[in-house]
Every structure is written in C-alpha cells, then in structure tokens.
Amino acid sequence: MTKAKATPLKRYGELNKRSAYLKRYWQLYALLALPILYFVIFRYGPMYGVQIAFKDFNLFTGINDSEWIGLEAFREVFAMNDFYITLRNTFMLNFLDLIVSFPAPIILAIMLYEVRSGWFKRFSQTVLYIPHFISWVIIGGIVYQLFGTQSGMINGVLQGLGFEAVPFLTEKNSWLITYLFTGVWQSAGWGTILYLAALTGVNKELFEAADVDGASRLRKIWHITLPSIKPTIVTLLILNLGKMVSIGFDRPYIIGNTAVREYSDVLSTFVYRIGLEAGQYTLATVVGLFQAVVGLVFILGSNYISKKTTGDGIL
Amino acid sequence: MTGNTRRGVMKRAAGAALAVLMGASLLAGCGSGSKEEAAANGSGDGKRVTLKVEVFDRGNSPSPHTITNNWLTQYAQKEFGDPNNIDIQFVPVQRSEETTKLNVLMASASDVPDIVFVYDSSVFYRYAQQGGLTDVGELLNEHGQNLKKYLGDETLKFGQLEGKQFAIPGKRAITARYNGYIRQDWLDKLGMKAPTTTDELYETLKAFKEKDPGGLGSKNIPMGMALAPSGYEPLIYGFIKPVKGDLTYSQRYELPLHEGFKDSMQFLNKLYNEGLISKDFSLDEQEEQLGKDFQNGNVGFMTEDVGQILYADGALDSLYKNMPDSKVAAVDAYTNPNADNKHIKSRYGSNGMYIMIPKSSKRSVEAVKYLDWMASDNNLLTMSTGVEGENYDMVDGIPVIKEDASQEIKDRVYNGGDMAILANGKVIGDQETNERAWTAGFPKQNQELMEQSIEIANTDTVGPIIFDRPIEAEAKYGTALNDKLKVIIVQSAMATPDQFEAVYEREMNDFMKIGGSELKKELEEALQEQG
Amino acid sequence: MSERTSNRIFDVVNITFISLFVIFCLAPFVHTIAVSLSSNRAITSGEVTLWPVETNWDAYAQVFSDHSMLRSLGFTVLLTVATTLLCMIFTIAAAYPLTKGNLKGRKFFLYLIIVTMFFSGGIIPEYLLIRDLNMINTVWALILPGLVSPFNLIILISFFKNLPPSLEESAEIDGSSFLNTLLRIVLPLSLPVMATLALFYAVGRWNGFQDALMYINDPQIYPLQLKLFQMVQNNMVTELTQLEGANRTPLTPEALKAATVIFATVPILCVYPWLQKYFVSGVMLGAVKG
Numbered sequence A: 001m002t003k004a005k006a007t008p009l010k011r012y013g014e015l016n017k018r019s020a021y022l023k024r025y026w027q028l029y030a031l032l033a034l035p036i037l038y039f040v041i042f043r044y045g046p047m048y049g050v051q052i053a054f055k056d057f058n059l060f061t062g063i064n065d066s067e068w069i070g071l072e073a074f075r076e077v078f079a080m081n082d083f084y085i086t087l088r089n090t091f092m093l094n095f096l097d098l099i100v101s102f103p104a105p106i107i108l109a110i111m112l113y114e115v116r117s118g119w120f121k122r123f124s125q126t127v128l129y130i131p132h133f134i135s136w137v138i139i140g141g142i143v144y145q146l147f148g149t150q151s152g153m154i155n156g157v158l159q160g161l162g163f164e165a166v167p168f169l170t171e172k173n174s175w176l177i178t179y180l181f182t183g184v185w186q187s188a189g190w191g192t193i194l195y196l197a198a199l200t201g202v203n204k205e206l207f208e209a210a211d212v213d214g215a216s217r218l219r220k221i222w223h224i225t226l227p228s229i230k231p232t233i234v235t236l237l238i239l240n241l242g243k244m245v246s247i248g249f250d251r252p253y254i255i256g257n258t259a260v261r262e263y264s265d266v267l268s269t270f271v272y273r274i275g276l277e278a279g280q281y282t283l284a285t286v287v288g289l290f291q292a293v294v295g296l297v298f299i300l301g302s303n304y305i306s307k308k309t310t311g312d313g314i315l
Numbered sequence B: 001m002t003g004n005t006r007r008g009v010m011k012r013a014a015g016a017a018l019a020v021l022m023g024a025s026l027l028a029g030c031g032s033g034s035k036e037e038a039a040a041n042g043s044g045d046g047k048r049v050t051l052k053v054e055v056f057d058r059g060n061s062p063s064p065h066t067i068t069n070n071w072l073t074q075y076a077q078k079e080f081g082d083p084n085n086i087d088i089q090f091v092p093v094q095r096s097e098e099t100t101k102l103n104v105l106m107a108s109a110s111d112v113p114d115i116v117f118v119y120d121s122s123v124f125y126r127y128a129q130q131g132g133l134t135d136v137g138e139l140l141n142e143h144g145q146n147l148k149k150y151l152g153d154e155t156l157k158f159g160q161l162e163g164k165q166f167a168i169p170g171k172r173a174i175t176a177r178y179n180g181y182i183r184q185d186w187l188d189k190l191g192m193k194a195p196t197t198t199d200e201l202y203e204t205l206k207a208f209k210e211k212d213p214g215g216l217g218s219k220n221i222p223m224g225m226a227l228a229p230s231g232y233e234p235l236i237y238g239f240i241k242p243v244k245g246d247l248t249y250s251q252r253y254e255l256p257l258h259e260g261f262k263d264s265m266q267f268l269n270k271l272y273n274e275g276l277i278s279k280d281f282s283l284d285e286q287e288e289q290l291g292k293d294f295q296n297g298n299v300g301f302m303t304e305d306v307g308q309i310l311y312a313d314g315a316l317d318s319l320y321k322n323m324p325d326s327k328v329a330a331v332d333a334y335t336n337p338n339a340d341n342k343h344i345k346s347r348y349g350s351n352g353m354y355i356m357i358p359k360s361s362k363r364s365v366e367a368v369k370y371l372d373w374m375a376s377d378n379n380l381l382t383m384s385t386g387v388e389g390e391n392y393d394m395v396d397g398i399p400v401i402k403e404d405a406s407q408e409i410k411d412r413v414y415n416g417g418d419m420a421i422l423a424n425g426k427v428i429g430d431q432e433t434n435e436r437a438w439t440a441g442f443p444k445q446n447q448e449l450m451e452q453s454i455e456i457a458n459t460d461t462v463g464p465i466i467f468d469r470p471i472e473a474e475a476k477y478g479t480a481l482n483d484k485l486k487v488i489i490v491q492s493a494m495a496t497p498d499q500f501e502a503v504y505e506r507e508m509n510d511f512m513k514i515g516g517s518e519l520k521k522e523l524e525e526a527l528q529e530q531g
Numbered sequence C: 001m002s003e004r005t006s007n008r009i010f011d012v013v014n015i016t017f018i019s020l021f022v023i024f025c026l027a028p029f030v031h032t033i034a035v036s037l038s039s040n041r042a043i044t045s046g047e048v049t050l051w052p053v054e055t056n057w058d059a060y061a062q063v064f065s066d067h068s069m070l071r072s073l074g075f076t077v078l079l080t081v082a083t084t085l086l087c088m089i090f091t092i093a094a095a096y097p098l099t100k101g102n103l104k105g106r107k108f109f110l111y112l113i114i115v116t117m118f119f120s121g122g123i124i125p126e127y128l129l130i131r132d133l134n135m136i137n138t139v140w141a142l143i144l145p146g147l148v149s150p151f152n153l154i155i156l157i158s159f160f161k162n163l164p165p166s167l168e169e170s171a172e173i174d175g176s177s178f179l180n181t182l183l184r185i186v187l188p189l190s191l192p193v194m195a196t197l198a199l200f201y202a203v204g205r206w207n208g209f210q211d212a213l214m215y216i217n218d219p220q221i222y223p224l225q226l227k228l229f230q231m232v233q234n235n236m237v238t239e240l241t242q243l244e245g246a247n248r249t250p251l252t253p254e255a256l257k258a259a260t261v262i263f264a265t266v267p268i269l270c271v272y273p274w275l276q277k278y279f280v281s282g283v284m285l286g287a288v289k290g
Helices: A008-054 A072-078 A081-100 A103-114 A118-128 A136-147 A153-160 A172-199 A204-213 A217-241 A250-255 A258-264 A267-277 A281-309 B002-030 B034-042 B071-084 B095-108 B121-129 B137-143 B145-159 B184-190 B198-211 B229-237 B252-257 B261-273 B288-295 B315-322 B364-375 B379-385 B407-411 B431-440 B444-457 B472-494 B497-530 C003-036 C040-044 C058-065 C067-095 C106-118 C123-132 C140-146 C150-161 C165-173 C178-189 C191-207 C210-215 C224-233 C238-247 C254-269 C271-279 C283-289
Strands: B049-057 B086-094 B116-118 B168-172 B178-183 B221-223 B299-305 B328-331 B351-356 B392-395 B398-401 B461-464
Touching: A008 A072, A008 A281, A008 C067, A008 C106, A008 C123, A008 C140, A008 C178, A072 A281, A081 A103, A081 A172, A081 A258, A081 A267, A081 B497, A103 A118, A103 A172, A103 A217, A103 C003, A118 A172, A118 C003, A118 C271, A136 A153, A136 A172, A136 A250, A136 B288, A136 C003, A136 C224, A172 A217, A172 A250, A172 A258, A172 C003, A172 C150, A172 C191, A204 A217, A217 A281, A217 C003, A217 C150, A250 A258, A250 A267, A258 B472, A267 A281, A267 B472, A281 C106, B049 B095, B049 B364, B071 B086, B071 B364, B071 B379, B086 B095, B086 B364, B086 C224, B095 B116, B095 B121, B095 C123, B095 C210, B095 C224, B121 B351, B121 B472, B137 B145, B137 B364, B145 B168, B145 B351, B145 B364, B178 B184, B178 B229, B178 B444, B184 B198, B184 B328, B198 B221, B198 B261, B198 B299, B229 B252, B229 B261, B229 B299, B252 B261, B252 B472, B252 B497, B261 B472, B261 B497, B288 B299, B288 B315, B288 C040, B315 B444, B315 C040, B328 B444, B364 B379, B379 B398, B398 B431, B431 B444, B472 B497, C003 C254, C040 C254, C058 C067, C058 C254, C067 C140, C067 C150, C067 C191, C067 C224, C067 C254, C106 C150, C123 C140, C123 C210, C140 C191, C140 C210, C150 C191, C165 C178, C178 C191, C191 C224, C191 C254, C191 C271, C210 C224, C224 C254, C254 C271
Parallel strands: B049 B086, B221 B299
Antiparallel strands: B116 B351, B168 B351, B178 B299, B178 B328, B392 B398
C-alpha cells in the first residue's frame, strides 16, 4: 500500500511473500489473538483512569466529567515532603533487598541442587517455601514475639547471657536488619523454585567432563551451574529493577512501626494514606503514574544495558 | 491398554470442559449491558421495588446463617419489606475495607446501596461536599416522624451541614469512654492509697517500679501502655485545656492544637525514660501485648475503654484465673493542671454512625421509611436483641439477655449491633437506663467494677465541638495528621530527656507544616463564626 | 586434603546450612499449629511456643462444623484449578509466538504487554469494567482480570528462548507447523517451568482475596482466603473501630484463628510435593535422546 509505484511484478512478488508468510505464521497470530484481546479489554480497558491524575476527581461526577486541572496535582505531590522521604525509603529498602534478598534464592537453589540425598532434597524444598504462605499479619505477630525489646525471645536470650537488649524493631538501623531478615526468610525458599526449574536443564555431561578434569565442587558450580541459570537470573534481575520504585504494602507496613517511621514509610504506605484513607484519588494516581514512568524507564534501561553486556534480555 | 484409553477420554473431557469454560468467558465478555438494562426496567414500574441496604460483614456468621440471609434479614423483610411491597437486599461490605469499597460503590452509581453508612465523619463530609448525598430533611418530615422523635434534635445536628440534613446519625447509647484500672493488691502490699491526682499517680508508679510489689523483676510494668487511643488519650486529656467550656476539637489529630499538649508529652517522656511504661508500646497498636501483659499480672496501672476488660472470659477474668490473689480497682488518676485540676477526660459525641442516602438512589423514600420503621415500636430492640421471652426478659425496664436460651435462638441476633444501625450500643431509654442495660450484660462478678468504671468515665468529661460546616482541612489532611500524631507521641516519649525539647519542636513543626497550621486556622475561624 | 574429604566437608556444610534454614521456616508454622491446639488461656499468657499447651481440638471441631467453611474450601479448590488452567493456556498461547524473532509486530506486542506491568487504570475504572461486563458476583470476576500475568509471561518467554534451538529447527525442517512444534516439542521440554508457573498462578489465586472483596457480594462464593481475612482482620482495626464503642464485636479466639489459618493453608501446601516430580533433573536429556 505504501509502495504505490512498485511495478506489478514486484508487487506480485511481495504478495507472494506475504501470503507465504501468512501461511506459515497465521497460527502464531491465532495463538496471540485471545491473550492480546485479554490485554486490550482487561488491562487497557480501565486505563482511562490514568486521567484522574490530571483532574479534580469527584466520585460522583465520574472520571470523564470531572474537571481538568492540568499539572496542579503533580505540583502538589512534588511539593510534599513526605513524597521525597517515602521515595527515598522505597529506593533504600529495594536497593538493600536487591543486594540481600535477590541473591538469597540463587544461593539456596544451588545449595539444594548440590544435595545428593533425594528425600532430604524433597523434604527441605517443601518446607522452605512454607513461609510464602503465611500472611504478613501473622508474620508480624511472630516477628514481634521474636524481636520485641521487652518481651521478645531473642532479647530474652541475650539478656540471659548478660547482654543489653537490642531494640530490633524500634531503632531504625537495627530495624533495617530485621526488615531484610524477614524478607529473606519469607521469600528465599519460594524464589528457589524458578531457579530449580532452570537447573533441570543443565547438561549432565558437562559435569562428567568436569569430573574427568578433576574440578572441585565450587569450580563446577561457578563454571557449569551458574552459567546455566544465568538467563533466568538476568530476566529476574531486569524485572526486579523495573520494580525499584514500587514496593509491596504489607511488609513495610506490618514490619514497620511508628518508632521507625523515618525508614519504614514508603510510597505504598504513603499512597494508602492519602489515596485510600483520605480519598484523594488524584494525588494517589499522580504517585502511581510517577512510579509507572520511572519503572518503565528502569526496565527498558536495564534491558538495554543487559543486552549490550550479556546478550540476554527480556525484549 | 485400558490406561491409555482412559487417558484419552480424560484428555477429551478436559478439552471439552475447557471449550465450555472459554466459550462462557467470551459470552460473559460480550453480553454486557443488555441484561442490566432489562433488570433495571423490570423493577422500575411502581410495583415491587428493591431497597439495597449496606451491612458490615465481619465474617462471623454462624452456620446456617449468611450475612445476607439470616434471621434478622428475614425479620426486616417480613415486618417491613412485605407489607410495603419492597424487597430488601443486603449488600455486605467487609468491615476493615469499608471506605475503599464504599468509594468504589459510590463511583459506580448503579451498584451503590440505597442506605450506606460510615463512622468516619471526614468521609461523610467528603461525600456531602462532592454533592453525592441526598438532603433528607424533607423526607424526614414526610416519612420519618418516628425516626425524628427517636433521634431528637441534638443527635440529628451531627448530620447537618449548612442547614441540610445530609446524614441521619445513629444514636449512641452511652457517651462514657475511658477510665483507669489499678492493681489494688499491689497498692495494699505497699500500704498505699489509690492515686487521685497526676502527681500521686506518678509517685505510685515509681513505687511500683522500685518496690516491685508483684516480684516480677524485668517483667514489671508499672503502667501498661499501647500506641492505642485508650492508652494515650486519657493521658493527653489530663493536660490539655478545653477550647471552650467542656468542649474540645472533635478529631484525635486535633489534640496537638490544644494548649497543654506539650505538657502531656513531657510527662510521657518522663514516664518512658524512667522505665515506668511498657518499653515496646510503640509497636503495640492493637493492644495485643498490653492485653497479654495485663492478663499475666505484669501491669500495675493502665487506662482502657470502659468495660473493655470486663467481658465474660475477658482480660480481667483471665487475670484472676492466672493470679488468684490479684485484685483490680477502677481509678480516676489524672488531674488536669490546665483545667482547675479537674479529672478531664473525653466523652463520645451523642451520635453513632453516619447513615446516608446517595444522591443516585431512586429509593430514597423507601430508605427513609425503612429507617423510620426501625425506629418505631419495638423494632430496634428486636433488631439488636431478639424476641422478648425468647432472647431476653424485661426486668425493671431493662432487657436482660436469657443466658439459657438455645444456641439457635442466640444466633438470631449474632450481628444485631450491625443490623440495628440506628443505635450504637443498646438504646433503651435515657443515658442512665442505657448504662444499666449495658452493665446488666456483663458477668455478675464484674458488674460492680463496671458501675464504678462508668461513674469515673462520666466524671468531668469534655465532648466534641460540632460545627455546622465541614472543616475542609480535616478531609484533606486528616489521615496524614493522624499518622503524624502517632509519630509525635512515640518520638516525644522515646527521646532522651535532654533532647525532648528539640525532638518535640521538630515533630510539631512538621505537624504544622503538613497541614496542621491550615487546620488550626480553619478551626479557629469556624469557632469565631459560631461565637 | 583429598578430593573426597573436601567433597565431604562441602556436603556437611551444605546440609547443615539448609537444615538451619528449614528449621527457621518450619518454626512459625509449627507454632501456628501449636496455637491452634492450645487453650486460649495458655495462648494469651504466652505459654505456647512450639508445642500445644492444654491440648484440645475444639478449634478444629468448630472449623469443620462450619458448613460455609467447607463449601468455601470446595469452591476455592475448583476456582483455583479452573483459574490455573485458563491462565496457563493463555500464557502459553501468548509466550510462544513472542519467542519467534521473525514474527511481525512482535516488539509491538511485547511493549503492549510490558506497559501493563506498570500502568493500570486504578480501582474504580476496574470495578466499572467488571460491572459493565456483567461479571459482578460471578466467578468470572475472579478469573478473567488476572488471566495473564506479564511477569509470568516474560519468564515463560525467557525459558522458551533458552531451549536448544536445534530441536525446533529440526522440527521445522521436517515441515512441522508452529502449533505442532509447540505441542510436540516445546511444551514437553518445558515441563519444569510450566509446573512452576502453574504453581505461581495457583498460589496467587489461592492467596488472593482483594478482588473478591470488591467484586463478590454473595457469601456463597467467598473464597477461603476472604473468610480467613475477615477473621484475622476482625482483630486488626482497633483504631478504626474506636467509634464503634459498645458495638465492637468480641475478638476471634486466637486458637480459632490459627486453626483457620492451617485449614486454609494446608491444601495449597499439598500442591508442591505433587508438582515436585517435574523438578527432577534430566527431563531435557531424556527428551533429546527420545
């Protein structure tokens, strides 16, 4: 269509090519049709809600008929001190998680892979993912019982040994450790599942060859096991980087408390406070939009870098 | 062979099932709109209409009841619905997610119940401000005479904004709120009298700490405290000066705007640093730890909601079970130096929840009629307590629950408190009758303490100021300030004494900056207008 | 140090470390079980740690005598199975074509999907959509909105891409159609990751209740986790419920809460051991040879 001046012969060739392409690829489009329809209806259908960020949203007049206010709400959010504090904390907690909680399941998966006893492997895998099923409300209660200053079991032991009680939950730096610890505890086992799935693809012959060369266990892990799950690691790393400015609500909210608010107040709790509790949907949507744009930039950026450096990427 | 065939059959069956599922999903996707319209038209023409009423779902429906179909819903249908040709449809809203869900329902217009309610006044103001509520003034005159009589002008005022009746407030049976409890056996051991002033309280707590009458060592908690209103509000009210007469600003986060607030924080700081209150109080927003500490006999003094520890098998009963020698007494400990050393404490406003009829509702007349029905005859009592002679007996004008009724009969009114939306607590008659009725619901052995608690809680109370226009800063900054209030309390308490000044000023500054000053200005203006 | 001893040391260290982690993970679960079997007095006075005190089965008796609980369990199992099946079909159908570099529009579709990881319309437009599709109070409101998780989709694409290309190429030379290749070669080779994603979807559905909170008004089709949430959350709103004063409902006993947690958790915990066989190494090699 765009090439109106093409000669009939050329056009014939193109048509031929196109029909050959379609003949071969129509099945793929057919497969894609329903999922894409899903995305269009259920994901893009409600997307008009994004305009709330630019409107003085009134519940009763509706999204479309509410008054446009341009960037006023953005100005308001960007002038809020709490916004910057919660943004900083979100970055900080996510960054620490990236350093501590991201590698944990990789290490654990490799360790599990190295276990030879079949029953122990099966048993420990099954147990390790239990914490994922315990809701944060209940974890919160347990954390409190363990780490409390006056009534916590750990401090009970410490004091019994003659040490000072450590305010694990009420002093902000100690709290960070508690926060990371519960994160690792809750997600490391669950996180191994994907890596274990990837490890099933390792070519056993490589190990046999390495044995012949007399390579040590650690060498084999470094040269065979790790490279074989590298694509999975890279994929998950990119997806994680895309989430650097978004953070779940439950963990910081429930593990956090007023005494460490300076660190535990994050964007999700901020949005909850202004958006859901105070009903300021416009401000909440602005924050959401900000997170979305930053997240998209991060994921595309890290994908680009990853492709350049490792050759793996998600796109 | 058989294995293979069976697998083949299974595969085909699974395939067929999937095809059905997917087909249905497509149908569900395509067949929008039309059905809905049909339904709407069907119910439009004057005949039998549907009235949708919100109901809190707390997930405590006993089998075989469900939240939308139980003895009470059937009762309302039979007594009110059927005679008026109305189908009452109850729409459950999870208690803890009520505002989120209500916002969504309000935005959807067509799905919103005809009767909705919230406890949070700022939500009510917001809805009114955005023009989403029906002014029920005229409707009340026309269809709600019983309702008006039941509520009275004082309570109705809570639902008025700029002369319009945008909400029908429920009525609160009892305005008593907090009082203190102390371990009498500890006092006896030390030969001390119950403290009656703030200074005496401090001396008592110090004695509890130093002499450890419970012999608890490191577990000893002279004063139990949680980051919950029943812990810090009585303390703060023990220092702040009422705005005028016996009135204070109505919202909790407006406490820092009162004179004397700093004194209360200073006192809290002293208590914390001298190890007199629970160390981890900042973590205990649900009062779980406090409850445990109290029941285990580690707590010397604490303030609580009236009656909170006195329920059957409640905290007090289990304390007595755990420590048979213990004895708890009610005390009125705080005296307010900024208010003539009176025992200032807060009381509830006389209203319960805000009951509203959305503007989009086409059944506002029926909605008012329903509420009017509930307010007339014995209906409210039946909705909250059940049938006379089966669920309760009238003794001296007070309904006394029959403890020996069968479980089935008791289960009739399992959510009576949530269905009888016009009353908060049991509204039988005047305040005193309600108090007697309330006390009668407690176990025999705790009733005396309950009476004392109510008496203390009713002493020198201050109540909320009601403005006849919404304070916009409340709707806008309320939640953020509420959050900040907790930060102020915790940081002020946990600062070392020499840093208290700096920490308090910093947090207070922050409080004013994130909306506090705007709120203050607006409140003062409203106060002046009111004269 | 000989190779054998170093191997041995590695194993000991490895197993010790995993065992420690196992204990950490197991303890809270055991604690919850202990609570569910203890008397309320023992629980509130903090005597229960890892072993029941004043053991009784009352809490379980109460859970199992509640018909709405049992019905909810049955409903949730069916819902989870149906959701997982549909999700897997849609995810596979989307993932496979997007691994084909020659597919025209591939990048466009990928961007279309990735954008939805970050941008969403928000709670109100989503509700209005479900309402306009007439799905309020139907199971479809719990199944369709979460049909394809972009996260899972990208993971599946990445796994498909990392299959040895030689296998597919040889099939293509044989003239196999794409659909044929997908069903005959790609899927059998991807059983481990498919088991993983099925687990992700199943667990996500099992643990999810936020959507039911919004879309379901009929107690007959409350998922189990919603009922659990009601019970746990009942105790968690002291600040909210301050104004309720005398209308505050009595708290759910701790033992009953714990028993409900166990009741709602154990069924989904049973899924993993059942899927575990797909994580056994060597699937790939077998496939290559066979």
